[in-house]
Amino acid sequence: MALKNELSKEEFVAIFENSKSKSFAEENFINLAANNLKKYNLPTKADEEWKHTSIRKILQHKYFIGENLDLDKNQVNLFTIPGLNAYRLVFINGFYSKQFSDEILNNKGLIIKNIADAKKSNPELINKYFENTDISSENFFTSVNTAFSFDGSFISIPNNLALDKPIHIINFSDGNNKKTISQYRNLIIAGKNSNVQIVNSFHSLTVNYTLTNISTEIILEENANLNFNIFQGEGDDAFQINSTKVNQEKNSNFSSHTITLCGSIVRNDLKIEHKAENCETNLFGLYLPDREQHFDNNIFINHAKPHGTSNQIYKGIIDNKASAVFLGKVFVGKGAQKTIADQTNRNILLTQYAKVNSKPQLEIYADDVSCSHGSTTGQIDKEALFYLQSRGINRRRAEVLLLGAFISDVIDAIKVEPLKIFVNILVNNRLNGEKVDGQCAMVSGCPGCDNIE
Amino acid sequence: MAKTLISIKNLKASIEGKKILKGINLEIKEGEVHAIMGPNGSGKSTLASVLAGREIYEVTNGSVTFQGKDMLSMSPEERSREGMFLAFQYPVEIPGVSITNFMKAAVEQHREHKGLEQLTPSEFLKMMQEKKDLVEIEAKLANRAVNTGFSGGEKKKNEVFQMAMLEPKFAVLDETDSGLDIDALRIVANGVNKLKNKENAFLVITHYQRLLDYIVPDVVHVLYNGKIVKTGGKELALELEEKGYDWIKKEND
Ligand SMILES: Nc1ncnc2c1ncn2[C@@H]1O[C@H](COP(=O)(O)OP(=O)(O)OP(=O)(O)O)[C@@H](O)[C@H]1O
Ligand SMILES: [Mg+2]
Numbered sequence: 086m087a088l089k090n091e092l093s094k095e096e097f098v099a100i101f102e103n104s105k106s107k108s109f110a111e112e113n114f115i116n117l118a119a120n121n122l123k124k125y126n127l128p129t130k131a132d133e134e135w136k137h138t139s140i141r142k143i144l145q146h147k148y149f150i151g152e153n154l155d156l157d158k159n160q161v162n163l164f165t166i167p168g169l170n171a172y173r174l175v176f177i178n179g180f181y182s183k184q185f186s187d188e189i190l191n192n193k194g195l196i197i198k199n200i201a202d203a204k205k206s207n208p209e210l211i212n213k214y215f216e217n218t219d220i221s222s223e224n225f226f227t228s229v230n231t232a233f234s235f236d237g238s239f240i241s242i243p244n245n246l247a248l249d250k251p252i253h254i255i256n257f258s259d260g261n262n263k264k265t266i267s268q269y270r271n272l273i274i275a276g277k278n279s280n281v282q283i284v285n286s287f288h289s290l291t292v293n294y295t296l297t298n299i300s301t302e303i304i305l306e307e308n309a310n311l312n313f314n315i316f317q318g319e320g321d322d323a324f325q326i327n328s329t330k331v332n333q334e335k336n337s338n339f340s341s342h343t344i345t346l347c348g349s350i351v352r353n354d355l356k357i358e359h360k361a362e363n364c365e366t367n368l369f370g371l372y373l374p375d376r377e378q379h380f381d382n383n384i385f386i387n388h389a390k391p392h393g394t395s396n397q398i399y400k401g402i403i404d405n406k407a408s409a410v411f412l413g414k415v416f417v418g419k420g421a422q423k424t425i426a427d428q429t430n431r432n433i434l435l436t437q438y439a440k441v442n443s444k445p446q447l448e449i450y451a452d453d454v455s456c457s458h459g460s461t462t463g464q465i466d467k468e469a470l471f472y473l474q475s476r477g478i479n480r481r482r483a484e485v486l487l488l489g490a491f492i493s494d495v496i497d498a499i500k501v502e503p504l505k506i507f508v509n510i511l512v513n514n515r516l517n518g519e520k521v522d523g524q525c526a527m528v529s530g531c532p533g534c535d536n537i538e
Numbered sequence: 539m540a541k542t543l544i545s546i547k548n549l550k551a552s553i554e555g556k557k558i559l560k561g562i563n564l565e566i567k568e569g570e571v572h573a574i575m576g577p578n579g580s581g582k583s584t585l586a587s588v589l590a591g592r593e594i595y596e597v598t599n600g601s602v603t604f605q606g607k608d609m610l611s612m613s614p615e616e617r618s619r620e621g622m623f624l625a626f627q628y629p630v631e632i633p634g635v636s637i638t639n640f641m642k643a644a645v646e647q648h649r650e651h652k653g654l655e656q657l658t659p660s661e662f663l664k665m666m667q668e669k670k671d672l673v674e675i676e677a678k679l680a681n682r683a684v685n686t687g688f689s690g691g692e693k694k695k696n697e698v699f700q701m702a703m704l705e706p707k708f709a710v711l712d713e714t715d716s717g718l719d720i721d722a723l724r725i726v727a728n729g730v731n732k733l734k735n736k737e738n739a740f741l742v743i744t745h746y747q748r749l750l751d752y753i754v755p756d757v758v759h760v761l762y763n764g765k766i767v768k769t770g771g772k773e774l775a776l777e778l779e780e781k782g783y784d785w786i787k788k789e790n791d
Binding site: 466468469471472473474475476477478479480482483486487489490491493494 | 590591592593613614615617618619624626629630632633634635639640641643644647648651683684700704
């Protein structure tokens with residue numbers, strides 16, 4: 086039963102009705118999405134994929150469409166990653182901030198800009214690739230995104246180019262005294278034999294209830310190599326629904342890091358499709374919810390073709406009354422012989438109230454494959470803790486050492502070096518219970534503070 | 539006369555309601571080496587763990603006074619900083635924590651406790667090197683995660699290395715000799731002898747006389763069924779080696 090002040094599906098969709106004209110997508114896609122919306126309801130716990138994540142907390146608020154606010158230089162600088170020399174695209178509340186972005190459109194075919202303008206400058210590319218992954222048909226949120234997004238990032242790496250530096254997409258949300266919904270629609274194309282690293286970071290500028298709904302399509306052409314990093318550092322009252330769909334062509338290599346440090350309810354859908362043989366996929370995740378935060382990672386890898394490999398390592402430390410979900414499904418189709426797939430999810434609960442639902446799943450229809458999966462959820466190893474303490478290290482520091490060790494393989498695997506260093510520092514601060522100023526303004530949580538006594 | 543370093547009086551401890559230590563009395567003076575022998579399961583490691591502050595054991599009676607202070611009321615880390623050290627019979631593996639980071643944290647906290655200035659990184663590394671040399675640990679072992687994938691002998695050497703780093707006043711070596719080859723045994727024993735001085739003391743738990751050829755004890759105790767049932771000089775160890783524990787058991791059952 087819906088609460089009195091809980092948004093219904095109709096009310097939720099109505100939020101966008103007035104600004105419908107600002108949607109950038111072609112009419113046919115908008116119509117398609119609108120049709121999907123007739124079919125899809127707001128997800129509830131009755132839906133298999135939403136069994137452990139309730140969005141009712143998200144629906145308690147009356148939202149407005151995000152405003153295109155002015156950013157100032159200091160704000161932007163506060164959220165750049167130290168030492169990361171990158172092509173930057175900056176957005177606020179779903180709108181493009183040209184002023185702070187390094188727009189590129191060169192004669193060799195490299196395009197880094199906002200998608201609404203790219204649709205005008207490069208219609209042939211958008212026509213070819215938009216909805217290539219059918220993301221609009223995924224669920225309620227991707228349909229809303231397709232029907233009502235104003236803008237997002239467009240990145241096209243031409244064939245044979247190894248981009249000289251990473252791309253950093255910064256998405257700000259700013260409730261500015263209003264509860265706000267922002268949407269981003271991203272399209273990323275890595276041409277044949279290209280090589281690129283992308284970081285997409287999310288931050289809140291003010292404290293308020295905000296909902297950010299992102300849909301990202303990524304296409305890797307033959308032999309492309311793309312590394313995608315999602316860094317989630319929105320405020321304590323920020324909700325995020327982040328859907329990513331990836332199509333991989335022959336011999337391509339996709340890797341991702343999903344780092345979720347802050348937010349209220351964060352849901353990440355990551356779907357990978359091997360469209361051709363010999364694709365490689367490496368997915369890493371790290372989530373550190375505390376207090377009553379809830380972080381959910383939902384992964385689907387479709388090994389549809391032979392000789393593919395995939396590897397997932399997701400790790401979480403859950404404090405206080407926080408909760409996390411890991412739902413990872415590896416599907417190996419009939420023709421996908423010689424598939425190698427491995428899936429690991431490990432969690433440490435710091436209190437008796439912390440919760441994890443972990444469900445790695447394999448569904449295999451080919452006979453000549455090598456697949457494995459594993460999931461563990463436990464506490465800090467008491468024997469190891471005593472060993473460290475017995476050498477004079479106080480309990481708190483010993484815990485931090487052990488927790489740091491627990492997640493070190495995920496952090497070490499981050500390929501964008503400045504991001505790795507940055508995450509390391511933030512995580513360390515978090516584990517030490519320090520506020521993570523600026524980057525994570527709302528988080529003062531302290532895994533381990535009111536502990537497992 | 540040498541000062542008493544640690545004094546254990548009528549110490550009783552149990553785990554999950556099961557009585558393991560049934561009234562231990564032991565006094566160790568500065569400069570002394572004591573050995574504890576005794577059959578399997580008699581409570582030797584339990585005594586060591588209780589002294590180090592392992593919480594799973596419940597102390598039901600008795601006292602432990604260490605350099606004049608009540609040791610039982612201290613946390614494990616405080617005991618360590620006050621100069622207590624336990625070389626574990628079964629050192630745990632800690633993947634992901636390098637020995638260097640581990641020892642850095644430990645040394646820092648020890649120095650802070652003593653009010654000493656912190657070492658510079660190069661001073662610290664120099665100290666690591668000296669202590670590694672002392673127990674002839676291969677340099678690359680120190681870059682690995684604590685005990686992770688170490689052989690039995692390497693783990694034991696690593697315990698002695700940590701002891702050398704922390705320079706305790708009172709060290710309990712729980713079967714540090716078991717699993718060591720003859721060369722390693724000599725190295726470990728030499729390490730201990732180099733650390734030995736007039737102001738510290740060692741309690742060596744062992745099943746074998748051969749270690750005591752290298753580390754010569756002043757006093758040998760036999761622990762049986764949670765109690766010290768016999769105390770003698772180093773010749774007691776020889777006698778036990780020859781006769782086994784049956785006569786002790788007979789006297790006490
Ligand atoms: N965690 C535990 N739970 C239950 N019983 C325990 C536990 N730890 C020790 N004990 C019991 O306490 C007794 C003493 O064990 P302890 O390890 O102290 O013996 P020990 O003298 O060190 O033996 P060994 O020579 O084999 O090392 C044994 O009977 C053992 O089974
Ligand atoms: Mg023992």
